Amino acid sequence: MLLTETLRSSTxxxxxxxxGLFGAVMFALIGYVYWSTVSYVRNRPDPAIAAEQIALKxxxxxxxxxxxxxxxxxxxxxxxxxxxxxxxxDASLVPVAGNLAAWPPSLEGAQGWATVAPKQTxxxxxxxxxxxxxxxxxxxxxxxxGRNIDDLDMxxxxxxxxxxxxxxxxxxxxxxxxxxxxxxTVGRIEAINxxxxxxxxxxxxxxxxxxxxxxxxxxxxxxLNLMLGRIEELMAxxxxxxxxxAHDLRTPLTRMHTRLEKARDQPRDGARDQxxxxxxxxxxxxxxxxxxxxxRISQIEGNNRRLAFRSxxxxxxxxxxxxxxxxxxxxxxxxxxxxxxxPVLVTGDRDLxxxxxxxxxxxxxxxxxxxxxxxxxVAERNGIPVVSVADHGPGIPAEERKHVxxxxxxxxxxxxxxxxxxxxxxxxxxxxxxxAQIEMLDNAPGLVFQLWFQRxxxxxxx
Numbered sequence: 001m002l003l004t005e006t007l008r009s010s011t012x013x014x015x016x017x018x019x020g021l022f023g024a025v026m027f028a029l030i031g032y033v034y035w036s037t038v039s040y041v042r043n044r045p046d047p048a049i050a051a052e053q054i055a056l057k058x059x060x061x062x063x064x065x066x067x068x069x070x071x072x073x074x075x076x077x078x079x080x081x082x083x084x085x086x087x088x089x090d091a092s093l094v095p096v097a098g099n100l101a102a103w104p105p106s107l108e109g110a111q112g113w114a115t116v117a118p119k120q121t122x123x124x125x126x127x128x129x130x131x132x133x134x135x136x137x138x139x140x141x142x143x144x145x146g147r148n149i150d151d152l153d154m155x156x157x158x159x160x161x162x163x164x165x166x167x168x169x170x171x172x173x174x175x176x177x178x179x180x181x182x183x184x185t186v187g188r189i190e191a192i193n194x195x196x197x198x199x200x201x202x203x204x205x206x207x208x209x210x211x212x213x214x215x216x217x218x219x220x221x222x223x224l225n226l227m228l229g230r231i232e233e234l235m236a237x238x239x240x241x242x243x244x245x246a247h248d249l250r251t252p253l254t255r256m257h258t259r260l261e262k263a264r265d266q267p268r269d270g271a272r273d274q275x276x277x278x279x280x281x282x283x284x285x286x287x288x289x290x291x292x293x294x295x296r297i298s299q300i301e302g303n304n305r306r307l308a309f310r311s312x313x314x315x316x317x318x319x320x321x322x323x324x325x326x327x328x329x330x331x332x333x334x335x336x337x338x339x340x341x342x343p344v345l346v347t348g349d350r351d352l353x354x355x356x357x358x359x360x361x362x363x364x365x366x367x368x369x370x371x372x373x374x375x376x377x378v379a380e381r382n383g384i385p386v387v388s389v390a391d392h393g394p395g396i397p398a399e400e401r402k403h404v405x406x407x408x409x410x411x412x413x414x415x416x417x418x419x420x421x422x423x424x425x426x427x428x429x430x431x432x433x434x435x436a437q438i439e440m441l442d443n444a445p446g447l448v449f450q451l452w453f454q455r456x457x458x459x460x461x462x
Contacts, residue, residue: 011181011182011185011186012178012179012182015177015178015181015182016178019174019175019178022174023170023171023174026167026170027167030163030166030167034159034160034163037156037159038156041149041155041156042115042131042149042156043131045131045146045147045149046113046131046133048147049131049132049133049145049146049147050133052075052084052145053133053135053143053145055071056068056071056072056075056086056143056145057135057137057143059071060137060138060143064139065088065096065139065141068088068097068137068143069088069096069097072086072088072097072098073097076098076099083147083148084099084145084146084147084148085098085099085100085130085132085144085145085146085147085148086098086099086100086144086145086146087099087100087103087143087144088141088142088143088144089103089141089142089144090140090141091140091141091142093142096141098144100144103142103144104116104130104132104144107132107134107144110135110136111133111134111135111136112133112134112135113131113132113133114131114132114134115129115130115131115132115149116129116130116132117129117130129148129149129150130146130147130148130149131146131147131149132144132145132146132147133145133146188217188221191208191209191221192208192220192221192224195207195208195209199228204228204231204232204235205232206228207225207228208221208224208225208228209221210222210225237406249287252283252284252286252287253283253287255279255283256280256283256284259276259279259280260276260280262276263276309347309348309349310347310348310350311345311346311347312345312346312347312348312349312350312353313343313344313345314344314345314346314353314378314385314387314453315342315343315344315378316343317350317353317354317357318338318357318376318378318387319338320354321354321357321358321361321376322336322338322361322376324358325358325361325362325365328365329365329374332365333372334365334368334372334373334374335372335373335374336361336365336373336374336375336376337373337374337375337376338376338377339375339376339377339378339379344378344379344380344385345385346385346434346453346454347434347454348433348434348453349433349434352430352433352434353430353434355426355430356426356427356430356431356451357376357387357389357451359423359424359426359427360389360424360427360449360451361374361376361389362423363423363424363449364389364390364391364393364447364449365391367391367393367394368391368392368393368446372391372392372393372446373391373392374389374390374391375388375389375390375391376388376389377389377390383455384452384453384454384455385452385453385455386450386451386452386453387450387451387453388448388449388450388451389448389449389450390443390446390447390448390449391443391446391447392443392445392446393445393446393447394445394446395442395443395445395446395447396440396447398442401440404424405424405425405427405428405438406425427451431451434453434454435453435454436451436452436453436454437451437452438450438451438452439452
């Protein structure tokens with residue numbers, strides 16, 4: 001299966017295309033180098049041959065044919081010139097002097113250069129190569145001067161064999177490398193596909209295996225695993241929200257159903273009907289308020305409120321919130337204290353920031369206990385704006401603090417107390433919209449809820 005996928009892979013096709021282009025360039029380069037080397041090697045004896053040719057012509061001019069014959073005999077007898085080849089023939093191509101048996105038939109014309117393979121080159125086999133210069137002399141005879149280049153030809157054959165072996169080895173290695181790389185790529189992709197199929201069959205608990213190589217495939221697998229983890233977390237949150245929403249809706253809907261059922265079976269009574277209608281409307285207001293909060297959170301998370309951002313004073317907003325909750329706190333025997341200070345400016349939506357701080361203060365008043373004190377402080381710490389709300393209630397356990405910001409999440413699991421668990425979710429949405437960080441600390445006893453904002457332009461210039 002993996003072999004079939006490898007052979008059909010587009011990666012292999014691209015690899016072979018790249019190898020083909022690289023091979024064409026490589027062959028062109030090797031061909032140029034080879035022919036340059038052949039030309040250099042075969043023409044290397046030319047200067048020495050030309051010098052010999054000039055010397056023999058001068059001997060002919062000084063002593064005629066006899067003088068030339070004598071010099072050729074001297075050159076043939078000289079052991080230092082063992083590779084030299086000489087031949088003087090008359091106009092009928094009959095040998096007169098030299099160590100070559102016959103005039104090569106391929107040498108035509110009055111003069112020139114040639115590389116030939118005569119049958120009887122001295123000290124060589126039938127396949128010997130001869131590099132020679134030839135010309136017609138004034139008396140009609142012909143003179144050939146050359147060098148035996150068998151050793152150079154052997155060198156060229158060795159070069160050809162080495163180049164052929166190198167090219168063959170490169171082709172094999174390139175093919176093996178292309179197949180190996182493609183097989184590895186297909187293997188990693190297949191691992192991702194296998195995990196995807198497992199996720200579709202058994203759920204989001206599967207993860208793509210990592211090989212520990214820290215290469216781009218491991219980074220891709222790691223990012224996909226993080227994405228799967230986030231999706232799994234979101235799905236769990238959706239399930240929890242659905243369960244909590246169903247639980248919170250069931251109570252008021254059940255009460256409304258029970259009241260209406262009783263009203264249907266009982267005779268009409270003005271006072272009792274009025275009370276039933278009032279109670280039913282209260283339950284409907286609870287349900288509608290729940291959906292309104294959900295819609296508001298969704299709108300905030302949609303980031304479509306950033307267009308309304310402007311410079312606002314956090315201290316002024318917090319002061320308005322404290323003033324709003326002051327009377328309600330007194331009814332519960334609680335006191336709210338505002339730590340006043342200089343204006344603290346941030347860029348944001350005033351209404352949303354008011355709602356966020358109001359929800360935090362509302363929770364502090366609601367759960368702070370009787371005769372408790374809620375302290376609201378707006379300050380700049382190291383130039384960073386922060387809103388802090390502290391109470392002396394039961395607080396929130398450290399392991400629950402990351403969960404209370406989820407929708408419909410409540411510490412009171414029986415869900416009998418008033419509320420729907422959306423207040424801090426709205427705070428979290430507003431904080432995310434304003435790039436603010438939420439921090440919850442122990443107040444021993446109680447909780448300190450802090451909102452840390454980004455520096456505004458006014459703060460940064462200070």
